[in-house]
Amino acid sequence: MKPTPVGILGATGTVGQRFIQLLQGNPWFEITVLAASDRSVGLPYREACTWRVSADMPAAVRDLVVQPCEPGLDCKVVFSALPAEYAAEIELLMAAAGYAVLSNASSHRMDVDVPLLVPEVNPAHTALISQQRRSRGWERGMIVTNPNCSSTGLVLAIKPLHDAFGVRRMVVTTMQALSGAGYPGVSAMDSLGNVIPFIKSEEDKLASEPLKLLGTLSADGSAIEPAQMRISAACNRVATRDGHLETVSIEFERRPSVEEAIKVLSSFRSEPYALGCPSAVQPPILVRSEPDRPQPLLDRDAGGGMAVTVGRIRPCPVFDLQFVVLSHNTVRGAAGCSILNAELLVAQGWLS
Numbered sequence: 001m002k003p004t005p006v007g008i009l010g011a012t013g014t015v016g017q018r019f020i021q022l023l024q025g026n027p028w029f030e031i032t033v034l035a036a037s038d039r040s041v042g043l044p045y046r047e048a049c050t051w052r053v054s055a056d057m058p059a060a061v062r063d064l065v066v067q068p069c070e071p072g073l074d075c076k077v078v079f080s081a082l083p084a085e086y087a088a089e090i091e092l093l094m095a096a097a098g099y100a101v102l103s104n105a106s107s108h109r110m111d112v113d114v115p116l117l118v119p120e121v122n123p124a125h126t127a128l129i130s131q132q133r134r135s136r137g138w139e140r141g142m143i144v145t146n147p148n149c150s151s152t153g154l155v156l157a158i159k160p161l162h163d164a165f166g167v168r169r170m171v172v173t174t175m176q177a178l179s180g181a182g183y184p185g186v187s188a189m190d191s192l193g194n195v196i197p198f199i200k201s202e203e204d205k206l207a208s209e210p211l212k213l214l215g216t217l218s219a220d221g222s223a224i225e226p227a228q229m230r231i232s233a234a235c236n237r238v239a240t241r242d243g244h245l246e247t248v249s250i251e252f253e254r255r256p257s258v259e260e261a262i263k264v265l266s267s268f269r270s271e272p273y274a275l276g277c278p279s280a281v282q283p284p285i286l287v288r289s290e291p292d293r294p295q296p297l298l299d300r301d302a303g304g305g306m307a308v309t310v311g312r313i314r315p316c317p318v319f320d321l322q323f324v325v326l327s328h329n330t331v332r333g334a335a336g337c338s339i340l341n342a343e344l345l346v347a348q349g350w351l352s
């Protein structure tokens, strides 16, 4: 199969750089376009971008001239790593012009006809694309989104538990890495030796996005009925570089034992892996038994950053069960999820 040409909107930012790194060697996609703001347009990528990913900037993108984020780009698929305030309009323009837009931004996540997708969790929700095209009059274009970085790790961990035992309500507290705020993000003076107990709009996203992700597709494929559970979220910015850690306490319809929960989590199978998607990993959930794991420094790169790690599974004296979840925020929680979404669309025939 010849790789599909893809572009990256917001290619110079934290998530944009991660897209470039993760797409190197991807057999299904080839980067042909990099786009960013007026500040960068017209410059070779090597000059427009201050490269912050640990390996060197890939040779294939160094000389690409940065394009404006507007229709006319030489590709069929665009990955959007734009700030939400600009993504809202640009993504609509691109989709209306026939591009498949795979977005990391929050702007269209909760639109009723836009799939909010984690391929291991709700692969059938791509059916919404037909409704989206009908309601917006788009022939070929589409917008498909991935969740907020802390919702992604959480929802992947609770999906098998919800299917088996029914989540009724949950309390989640996050410890989110600095890279989640983009570059340069929070200043060193504000973050070192400190915890900031507020991340704008984050708690609302964490309380609402899982309900759509775990919701039920209507019989005609035109809408999602949100899952009936309540989530109380508290989000904190901590001085780690990458990797969001979350502590979770859950009350279920049927209380599982610790052993049952471990069995259900460990045996969860990835549908995109079974479909042959190159970025999918098996297992997508790793369960650790050490009392002090997962830790961002040790576990965020599990499965190349695409697996989530769950540990400290134990009875909760208030609800039923509590545990800790870790996921890599710019890989699993952003660019990696978006690439896997695109691979799922290929495997399902939406991008053929």
Ligand SMILES: NC(=O)c1ccc[n+]([C@@H]2O[C@H](COP(=O)([O-])OP(=O)(O)OC[C@H]3O[C@@H](n4cnc5c(N)ncnc54)[C@H](OP(=O)(O)O)[C@@H]3O)[C@@H](O)[C@H]2O)c1
Residues within 6 Å of the ligand: 009, 010, 011, 012, 013, 014, 015, 016, 035, 036, 037, 038, 039, 040, 041, 069, 080, 081, 082, 083, 084, 086, 087, 104, 105, 106, 147, 148, 149, 179, 180, 181, 182, 183, 329, 330, 333, 334
């Ligand atoms: N960081 C994470 O862990 C994470 C996780 C999940 C989702 N997200 C979401 O992903 C998106 C990108 O986040 P980020 O952390 O990568 O942000 P970032 O580091 O601030 O990068 C922003 C990018 O957008 C470009 N840009 C800014 N204004 C623009 C405009 N008016 N028109 C066109 N391009 C513009 C910038 O280009 P210039 O360099 O030319 O200014 C840059 O390439 C956000 O919506 C964020 O909420 C981030």
